[in-house]
Structures are given as C-alpha cells and as structure tokens.
Amino acid sequence: MGQDIKVKTKIGEYLVKAGLLYTETDEWLKVEGNVITLGITDYAQKKLRYVVNVELSEPGTEVRSGESIAVLESVKTIADVYSPVDGKLIEVNEDLRDNPDLINKDPYGEGWIAKIETTSPLPEDKLLSPEAYAEHIRSKEE
Amino acid sequence: MLSVPLLDLQRKHGGNPGEFAGWITSMDYGNPIDEHVKTRTEVTVFDVSHMGRYIIRGGRAFDFLQKVVSKNLSKVRKFFMSGPVLLLTEEGGIRDDVMLYYVDDETWFAVVNAPNVKKDLEWLNMWRERLGFQDVEIEDVTLNSVLIAVQGPKAPEVMEGLGFSDAKDLKILQFVHKPEILGKTAVLVSRSGWTGEEVRSHGFEIWTDIEHGREIFEKAIELGSRPAGLIARDSLRLEMGYLLTGVDMNEGINPVEARYWLALSLDKKECVGCDKVREIYEKGVSKVRIGLRLKKGLRVIPRHGCRIKAFNEVVGEVTSGAYSPILKRPIAMGYVRTSHMYLGSKLVVEIRGREYEAKIVDFPFI
Numbered sequence: 001m002g003q004d005i006k007v008k009t010k011i012g013e014y015l016v017k018a019g020l021l022y023t024e025t026d027e028w029l030k031v032e033g034n035v036i037t038l039g040i041t042d043y044a045q046k047k048l049r050y051v052v053n054v055e056l057s058e059p060g061t062e063v064r065s066g067e068s069i070a071v072l073e074s075v076k077t078i079a080d081v082y083s084p085v086d087g088k089l090i091e092v093n094e095d096l097r098d099n100p101d102l103i104n105k106d107p108y109g110e111g112w113i114a115k116i117e118t119t120s121p122l123p124e125d126k127l128l129s130p131e132a133y134a135e136h137i138r139s140k141e142e
Numbered sequence: 143m144l145s146v147p148l149l150d151l152q153r154k155h156g157g158n159p160g161e162f163a164g165w166i167t168s169m170d171y172g173n174p175i176d177e178h179v180k181t182r183t184e185v186t187v188f189d190v191s192h193m194g195r196y197i198i199r200g201g202r203a204f205d206f207l208q209k210v211v212s213k214n215l216s217k218v219r220k221f222f223m224s225g226p227v228l229l230l231t232e233e234g235g236i237r238d239d240v241m242l243y244y245v246d247d248e249t250w251f252a253v254v255n256a257p258n259v260k261k262d263l264e265w266l267n268m269w270r271e272r273l274g275f276q277d278v279e280i281e282d283v284t285l286n287s288v289l290i291a292v293q294g295p296k297a298p299e300v301m302e303g304l305g306f307s308d309a310k311d312l313k314i315l316q317f318v319h320k321p322e323i324l325g326k327t328a329v330l331v332s333r334s335g336w337t338g339e340e341v342r343s344h345g346f347e348i349w350t351d352i353e354h355g356r357e358i359f360e361k362a363i364e365l366g367s368r369p370a371g372l373i374a375r376d377s378l379r380l381e382m383g384y385l386l387t388g389v390d391m392n393e394g395i396n397p398v399e400a401r402y403w404l405a406l407s408l409d410k411k412e413c414v415g416c417d418k419v420r421e422i423y424e425k426g427v428s429k430v431r432i433g434l435r436l437k438k439g440l441r442v443i444p445r446h447g448c449r450i451k452a453f454n455e456v457v458g459e460v461t462s463g464a465y466s467p468i469l470k471r472p473i474a475m476g477y478v479r480t481s482h483m484y485l486g487s488k489l490v491v492e493i494r495g496r497e498y499e500a501k502i503v504d505f506p507f508i
Binding site: 011071075077078100 | 158373441494
C-alpha cells in the first residue's frame with residue numbers, strides 16, 4: 001500500500017488516502033469483499049464547506065450505479081453522493097443525522113456515509129487510484 | 143486570480159481558502175457557524191482585503207461625488223463615513239453600493255465591493271470626463287493595502303489591546319485618520335464592518351499597509367479574536383438584511399424595489415440615475431424585497447433562485463439565504479410581487495422540489 005498523498009494547489013491542500021479507490025465525482029470507496037464503504041473525499045468536503053444537513057437513503061434500498069444515495073447540504077451549496085456500483089444499501093451512518101459536520105471533521109473516517117453490498121463487479125475502468133485522483137484534483141485546480 | 147496578501151497568515155490560523163470575485167481568500171476557519179456566533183457574542187477578526195479601495199483627490203472631489211452617488215453627501219460630517227451609497231445606472235438600476243469617507247476638503251476615500259473594483263473605477267472615470275471633473279483624481283489602492291475587521295461586543299477590548307485608545311468613544315461610522323496601532327500609523331480605523339455588530343455592539347475596520355496588517359491580524363488573534371471567513375460574513379450580513387451586490391441587487395433592480403432607503407436621498411436632483419429613481423418611486427414598483435423566516439430547527443437552506451409561491455402561484459424568487467445560528471432557523475431574502483408583501487403573512491419557498499412555509503418579516507432579522 002502506498003503513502004497518503006497531500007495535494008497542494010494554489011487554492012488549497014487536500015488529503016488523498018492510500019488504500020482507497022476514488023470516483024471522478026469525488027467519492028472514496030473502501031472495498032472489503034463484496035461490501036464497499038463509501039464517503040466523500042477531503043477535496044469534496046473542502047469544496048462543499050461546512051455541512052449542515054445530511055439526507056440519507058434508507059438501508060435496504062436497492063441502488064444502481066450513478067444513483068444518488070445521499071444529499072449533503074452545506075452552508076454554501078448542495079451535493080448528491082452517488083453510488084459507483086449496483087447493489088443494496090446495507091448500512092448508513094446514522095451519526096451524520098445529528099452531526100453532519102463529521103463529514104468535514106473526518107471525511108475518511110467518522111464521516112463515512114454508507115455501506116453497499118455489491119451485486120455486480122466493480123467498474124474498474126471508472127475508478128481512480130489515489131495517484132490518479134490526486135492528478136484529477138490538480139487538473140481541476142490549475 | 144490573486145491571493146489576498148495575508149493568505150498565508152489566514153492558513154496558519156486554520157483558514158480554508160476559496161475563490162471570491164477573482165480573489166483567493168478564506169471562506170471559513172473550520173466552522174462558519176461558530177464564527178458567526180462568536181461575532182455576535184464575543185469577538186472575531188476578518189481579513190476583508192478583497193474589498194476595493196480608492197482615494198479620490200482634488201478640490202472638487204466632493205462636488206464630483208455628489209454628482210455620481212444616490213445619497214446627499216452634504217450631511218456627511220468630516221471623519222465620518224457616508225453609510226452605503228449607490229452608483230446608479232442612468233435608468234436607475236443598482237450598479238454597486240459603496241462606502242465613502244470624508245477625510246478632508248480635498249480627499250475622500252471609497253470602499254467598493256470586490257466584484258466591482260475595475261467596473262466602478264471605469265464608471266467613475268467615465269463620469270469624471272463626461273461631467274468635466276478632470277481635475278479630480280481617483281487612485282485604486284486595493285493592491286497595496288489591507289482591510290482588517292474586528293467585530294463583536296468585545297471588539298473594543300481587542301482594539302485597546304492593539305493600542306487604539308479611542309475605541310469606546312468612536313461613534314457608528316466615525317473614523318480616525320492616521321491612528322496609532324501597535325506603535326505604527328495606519329490609514330484609518332472606523333467603527334463599521336457590515337456584520338451588523340458596528341450597530342448592535344462594536345465593530346471596527348482597520349485600513350493600513352500590508353506589513354502593518356500582518357502584525358495587526360496576528361495580534362488580534364493573540365488578544366482573543368477568533369478568525370472568521372467570508373461564509374460567516376455572508377450569514378451575518380443577511381441576518382441584518384444587508385444586500386449583497388450582484389446577488390440581491392444588480393443593474394436590473396432599482397433601489398425602490400430593493401427598498402434600499404438607507405442609501406437614498408429621494409429629493410436629490412442632480413446625480414446619475416437620481417431623476418429616474420424619483421420617477422420610479424412616484425410610479426411605484428411591481429416587486430419588492432422581503433425577508434423570509436422558515437420554521438425553527440429546519441436545516442434546509444433557501445438558495446438564490448428558489449421560487450416563492452402563494453399556494454400554487456409563483457409570486458417571487460429568493461436571492462439569498464442562510465442558516466441563522468442566532469434564530470436557529472433558515473432565513474432568506476428575495477423579491478415578491480408588491481401585492482404579496484404583507485408583513486407577517488405566510489408564503490411557500492420551494493427548495494429542491496419540496497415546499498416549506500415561510501413568514502414574511504422585516505429587516506433586520508435579529
């Protein structure tokens with residue numbers, strides 16, 4: 001496993017954790033067998049700013065790749081969180097209902113959003129390695 | 143894209159930078175809601191150096207300004223700010239609201255909104271030519287100075303800690319020219335700030351050179367000020383019902399619709415756009431700016447462009463909204479048909495396809 005990456009641009013500094021996969025829509029995925037844990041990246045939370053409300057889909061919901069599974073409302077804007085896979089939502093982070101700012105405080109840890117049991121293979125071609133995601137951030141900010 | 147000169151200091155104190163009006167500056171310092179509350183209850187420090195700053199010089203500086211702004215300046219006393227005044231289009235639309243400072247008979251300062259620094263300067267220079275005021279000079283000093291705001295009930299203590307002894311005596315919108323701060327001379331210190339604290343309790347703005355500004359920003363934090371960013375500044379100004387240029391007002395909106403009475407002298411005859419505004423006032427307008435209060439505890443935020451409805455009929459649009467940590471509910475401002483502007487009545491705001499009841503209230507919200 002590689003090292004965590006600190007992406008420094010003219011605008012900000014963003015942590016990209018090693019050992020995770022990333023999407024172009026700024027979600028991170030931790031893959032354990034056929035269960036993936038999903039959250040938004042440090043870059044995403046910094047762009048979103050302070051989160052004041054999180055709407056979560058109900059556990060048990062069938063989700064399809066590209067579908068929204070949560071809505072994050074921040075002081076500045078609103079953002080959907082998308083499932084990168086087909087599967088079933090098996091758990092959502094209930095702590096976010098009372099403490100939505102966990103997403104800002106600890107995006108890769110206590111600010112996780114949902115666990116999904118996958119029913120199809122991971123779309124490897126659409127997921128980014130930490131290095132590729134770091135490059136993705138740089139290209140957006142330059 | 144420019145970075146504000148103190149960006150590295152902001153970062154050192156936890157600032158999260160973002161872009162605003164061509165500048166990179168801190169949007170928040172980790173928790174904009176806490177920054178908002180601290181401004182109302184204790185004291186915060188904002189770096190607002192992204193705001194534009196001009197110096198207007200010449201024996202006829204007053205006469206010139208009198209011809210290009212919406213408010214009668216003859217009532218502004220020396221060493222006082224004008225309060226917000228408008229630059230109007232010839233059709234009576236709002237180009238910008240700016241703050242003027244009466245320094246001496248040959249010198250006025252101006253602070254303008256960041257998105258309009260170039261635009262306002264071009265506009266003023268154009269009128270200088272057209273009205274024959276070539277002897278009046280306008281210098282844009284934005285890039286070689288900074289503006290630091292110390293805001294909140296405990297601001298006088300911080301100002302005293304910075305060596306500014308007149309803090310408690312300064313009246314709202316009064317300023318001291320060339321005051322001593324931390325043993326050096328600043329351009330000015332005023333009792334102002336656009337958070338509302340300048341009115342409710344105390345707020346000060348310090349205009350000085352960059353190096354001096356660094357020392358002041360650091361020392362203000364050392365003296366207990368929580369650094370605060372632009373997001374908190376936005377929710378603070380909204381709680382006071384202050385308009386944001388380009389968002390709550392623009393060239394397509396006139397000051398009568400915006401109910402920007404504070405910045406108007408309706409009886410003023412000779413200024414760009416003044417005649418038109420008086421005409422509009424006489425005729426009346428079809429839409430007006432209102433304040434909206436949503437239900438306590440709701441965490442949704444009305445956004446620019448959200449529709450305002452009376453039952454099923456769209457009667458207006460939100461121009462800005464925020465969560466008010468003081469009222470613990472979402473608040474918004476927007477424009478509705480004049481017929482629906484009835485204080486205390488209820489309308490509906492549509493946010494992402496859902497409808498929320500909202501009560502029409504007057505400004506300020508708190």
